[in-house]
Amino acid sequence: MVLRLVEVTKTLGTQHVLEGVNLEVAPRERLCIVGRSGAGKSVLLRLILGLSKPDSGEIWYGETNLVPLRDRELAPLRREMGMVFQNGALFDFMNVEDNVAFALRERRRPETEIREKVARILERLFLKGHEKKMPAELSGGMRKRVALARAIISRPKLIFYDEPTAGLDPIGSTEITDLIRCLNEEFGATTIVVTHDMRSVEQIAQQVAFLHAGRIYQACSAEEFLSSKDRVVNAFVHGLVEEATVGAG
Numbered sequence: 001m002v003l004r005l006v007e008v009t010k011t012l013g014t015q016h017v018l019e020g021v022n023l024e025v026a027p028r029e030r031l032c033i034v035g036r037s038g039a040g041k042s043v044l045l046r047l048i049l050g051l052s053k054p055d056s057g058e059i060w061y062g063e064t065n066l067v068p069l070r071d072r073e074l075a076p077l078r079r080e081m082g083m084v085f086q087n088g089a090l091f092d093f094m095n096v097e098d099n100v101a102f103a104l105r106e107r108r109r110p111e112t113e114i115r116e117k118v119a120r121i122l123e124r125l126f127l128k129g130h131e132k133k134m135p136a137e138l139s140g141g142m143r144k145r146v147a148l149a150r151a152i153i154s155r156p157k158l159i160f161y162d163e164p165t166a167g168l169d170p171i172g173s174t175e176i177t178d179l180i181r182c183l184n185e186e187f188g189a190t191t192i193v194v195t196h197d198m199r200s201v202e203q204i205a206q207q208v209a210f211l212h213a214g215r216i217y218q219a220c221s222a223e224e225f226l227s228s229k230d231r232v233v234n235a236f237v238h239g240l241v242e243e244a245t246v247g248a249g
């Protein structure tokens with residue numbers, strides 16, 4: 001397993017957001033973590049990335065439990081992880097090219113190598129010709145693609161996407177889910193996508209983990225999940241809001 005969570009808990013304010021999350025992710029696989037808005041998906045991602053610490057539990061990255069590590073020990077492992085934040089989180093004061101080059105410049109790679117890699121990745125993500133544009137000049141779909149380029153340029157072993165299709169129309173959304181799938185196949189990075197969008201699940205997921213009432217309620221293949229007869233899962237998949245709350249807690 002490339003990633004293994006054991007009984008992870010997190011309370012924020014008075015809210016027990018995560019109450020014992022167990023999860024295993026195999027190398028190279030595409031996993032969607034799904035759950036209703038507010039279920040704790042983003043909180044869970046932040047814990048895995050070490051941006052905040054769980055109250056209890058273990059987060060194993062390969063042979064290393066990340067939880068007790070300090071920032072300095074965590075840093076080299078974090079460099080093996082890429083993250084595409086929900087809002088893209090581009091630097092608004094940098095053009096496309098410089099945004100994408102950022103991680104490589106931080107690592108002090110030679111400028112010729114940086115330029116070559118940036119050009120290659122921009123071409124791959126259909127952004128050729130837009131190198132000098134500022135984020136404010138880009139469409140929603142283009143911003144997402146720049147955010148993808150920024151995350152994959154350093155060839156992470158593990159890549160996380162938080163709600164990658166949020167705010168996109170169905171076509172823009174399919175464009176992004178196609179790219180996520182293809183990049184996973186091309187580069188082989190283990191891919192974890194957080195979403196509440198069932199179309200994204202259909203288009204991306206091999207495995208699904210359903211976060212519900214502070215735990216992973218079900219972890220299974222995408223086919224099993226989408227056709228599940230379980231009342232809570234079925235209600236979630238088909239957007240039956242009232243029934244989905246039955247059995248919560």
Ligand SMILES: Nc1ncnc2c1ncn2[C@@H]1O[C@H](COP(=O)(O)OP(=O)(O)O)[C@@H](O)[C@H]1O
Nearest residue numbers: 012013017035036037038039040041042043044
């Ligand atoms: N920094 C915080 N302080 C207090 N509560 C928070 C904080 N971050 C998230 N929460 C709460 O934790 C719950 C889960 O949030 P989140 O992980 O963002 O949900 P989602 O599944 O939609 O990504 C929500 O009820 C949210 O209000």
Ligand SMILES: [Mg+2]
Nearest residue numbers: 041042162163
């Ligand atoms: Mg979220």
